Amino acid sequence: MVLHTRICDMLGIRHPILLAGMGRASTPELAAAVSNAGGLGVLGAASCGPHQLRDWIRRTRALTDKPFGVDTLLPASVRRGGSNAGGPTTEALLPQHRAFARDFLEREGLAWPDAAELERQLGRDPADRGGPAPLSREFFEAQMEVVIEERVPVYAAGLGNPGPWMERLHANGTTVLAVVGTTRHARQVVQSGVDIIVAQGHDGGGHNAPVGAMALIPQVVDAVAGQVPVLGAGGIGGGRGLAAALMLGAEGAWIGTAFLATAEAGISDPQKQALVEGNDEGTTISRAVTGKPARMVRNRWAAAYAEAGLEPLPMPHQGLVSSPVTAAALAAGRADVWGGFAGQGLGMIHALRPAAAVLQEIAAGAERELQRAGRLLRD
Numbered sequence: 001m002v003l004h005t006r007i008c009d010m011l012g013i014r015h016p017i018l019l020a021g022m023g024r025a026s027t028p029e030l031a032a033a034v035s036n037a038g039g040l041g042v043l044g045a046a047s048c049g050p051h052q053l054r055d056w057i058r059r060t061r062a063l064t065d066k067p068f069g070v071d072t073l074l075p076a077s078v079r080r081g082g083s084n085a086g087g088p089t090t091e092a093l094l095p096q097h098r099a100f101a102r103d104f105l106e107r108e109g110l111a112w113p114d115a116a117e118l119e120r121q122l123g124r125d126p127a128d129r130g131g132p133a134p135l136s137r138e139f140f141e142a143q144m145e146v147v148i149e150e151r152v153p154v155y156a157a158g159l160g161n162p163g164p165w166m167e168r169l170h171a172n173g174t175t176v177l178a179v180v181g182t183t184r185h186a187r188q189v190v191q192s193g194v195d196i197i198v199a200q201g202h203d204g205g206g207h208n209a210p211v212g213a214m215a216l217i218p219q220v221v222d223a224v225a226g227q228v229p230v231l232g233a234g235g236i237g238g239g240r241g242l243a244a245a246l247m248l249g250a251e252g253a254w255i256g257t258a259f260l261a262t263a264e265a266g267i268s269d270p271q272k273q274a275l276v277e278g279n280d281e282g283t284t285i286s287r288a289v290t291g292k293p294a295r296m297v298r299n300r301w302a303a304a305y306a307e308a309g310l311e312p313l314p315m316p317h318q319g320l321v322s323s324p325v326t327a328a329a330l331a332a333g334r335a336d337v338w339g340g341f342a343g344q345g346l347g348m349i350h351a352l353r354p355a356a357a358v359l360q361e362i363a364a365g366a367e368r369e370l371q372r373a374g375r376l377l378r379d
């Protein structure tokens with residue numbers, strides 16, 4: 001017996017398992033590997049400039065003839081413009097935070113990267129130089145034009161509401177997902193016409209909201225009942241997690257961290273090693289990297305911010321502060337300074353493996369668990 005849900009039919013996939021769009025980590029190679037193995041690979045394109053995004057989409061198409069998706073961010077706060085009403089402007093606070101970053105790097109014995117090193121470590125394509133500033137409103141909008149022009153099979157909004165683009169996306173036949181962390185946000189994006197909701201709990205890696213997956217998934221399922229299917233996300237690291245998400249009413253899973261310690265993931269070897277060595281207590285939540293609360297491997301940069309009692313700047317300005325630090329840490333192989341985003345499922349990772357093996361194990365494990373659950377019933 002095989003596990004099959006409405007998601008499989010909607011997306012044209014064999015297993016109801018999606019590779020979460022993880023910025024830079026969900027590369028064309030990783031997305032294609034997941035799609036080729038019967039799941040749906042989603043590119044983590046949040047920080048790709050428009051030229052690089054087009055290149056990633058075309059590379060993915062060269063690596064798989066199966067459906068795949070693109071994930072970008074559409075944060076409402078950035079699209080509305082600056083927010084620090086009443087307080088000092090973010091621009092005025094920037095020098096203080098940049099000085100803090102310089103002192104931090106000096107204390108860690110790391111060099112402040114020059115512009116070329118910064119671009120290289122952050123994986124930016126030189127062809128995007130001169131384009132909109134990363135993570136600005138113009139940047140997000142330019143990405144959407146590429147998503148629409150390239151007619152991708154699936155689009156996922158990792159933050160925010162894709163409402164303004166729905167008509168053009170649907171006219172292309174693109175299936176649209178939105179990642180939410182509250183029932184309120186779920187209702188909003190359903191009103192905008194999204195096709196599938198991803199309910200991501202607090203346990204998940206990257207940007208997230210305060211409600212844990214176990215409580216969030218059934219509440220989101222109920223909030224959008226009968227309208228659109230829901231995928232569970234956050235802490236799903238194996239077959240037991242997928243089966244549990246199905247029991248909570250989800251029709252599949254959106255999985256990030258479990259696919260990070262794979263040959264195809266676009267993170268550094270020291271970062272992969274840190275994942276293998278990490279355990280259930282190995283993550284923390286901080287705004288020190290993007291300006292929004294995000295779950296990440298415990299690291300010295302987030303700890304330094306917390307110790308200093310400094311309030312990080314809002315997105316996108318905090319990225320200007322943190323990017324020299326994350327780039328310097330990556331160049332030096334210092335996963336203790338910046339290990340990357342990861343979820344609480346970290347402790348379930350024990351080795352580096354091919355992405356296809358991770359996917360097959362989750363699918364087979366969920367089928368086993370569902371059969372076991374059926375045997376718990378008595379007449």
Ligand SMILES: Cc1cc2nc3c(=O)[nH]c(=O)nc-3n(C[C@H](O)[C@H](O)[C@H](O)COP(=O)(O)O)c2cc1C
Binds near residue numbers: 071203
């Ligand atoms: C390394 C990493 C990077 C991420 N980057 C993004 C991103 O760029 N856009 C996004 O929508 N979500 C991002 N996320 C969140 C994932 O899409 C997903 O919701 C999360 O990984 C699910 O929880 P899990 O990690 O416990 O499986 C990221 C997560 C990780 C671990």
